[in-house]
Amino acid sequence: MGLFGFGKKTEEEVTCGCNGSVNEKKTSVAAEGCCICGENGCHIKVLGAGCKSCHEQYVNVKKAVANINLNAEVEYITDMEKVMNYGVMSMPAIVVNEQIVVMGKVLKVSQVEELLKKLGC
Numbered sequence: 001m002g003l004f005g006f007g008k009k010t011e012e013e014v015t016c017g018c019n020g021s022v023n024e025k026k027t028s029v030a031a032e033g034c035c036i037c038g039e040n041g042c043h044i045k046v047l048g049a050g051c052k053s054c055h056e057q058y059v060n061v062k063k064a065v066a067n068i069n070l071n072a073e074v075e076y077i078t079d080m081e082k083v084m085n086y087g088v089m090s091m092p093a094i095v096v097n098e099q100i101v102v103m104g105k106v107l108k109v110s111q112v113e114e115l116l117k118k119l120g121c
Contacts, residue, residue: 042070043098044073048092050078054076056106057106060112070116070121072121087100090103
């Protein structure tokens with residue numbers, strides 16, 4: 001964590017299940033379907049402070065999505081104002097379709113796969 005914004009990430013990394021490029025304005029249409037191609041799918045957000053554990057959770061979620069061939073948008077949010085809007089006090093956290101499903105622990109890839117299947121993604 002950088003003091004006074006030094007070393008702080010200014011952009012969030014966002015990828016789409018259709019492998020399209022996504023910008024923040026287009027993510028607001030995500031509830032209707034895929035932000036680019038209009039396909040339906042799960043929208044997954046990893047919330048964190050940008051620390052090693054949070055990044056590891058993001059990588060594990062991306063691997064799980066790829067392993068199960070899931071049509072999903074995966075977003076890594078490190079903006080603390082946005083994180084706090086979810087009411088998350090323990091990071092990393094995973095949000096699927098705007099519902100917090102995991103908070104305060106790093107799941108293994110297999111655990112994320114199992115969770116996503118259970119949620120019907």
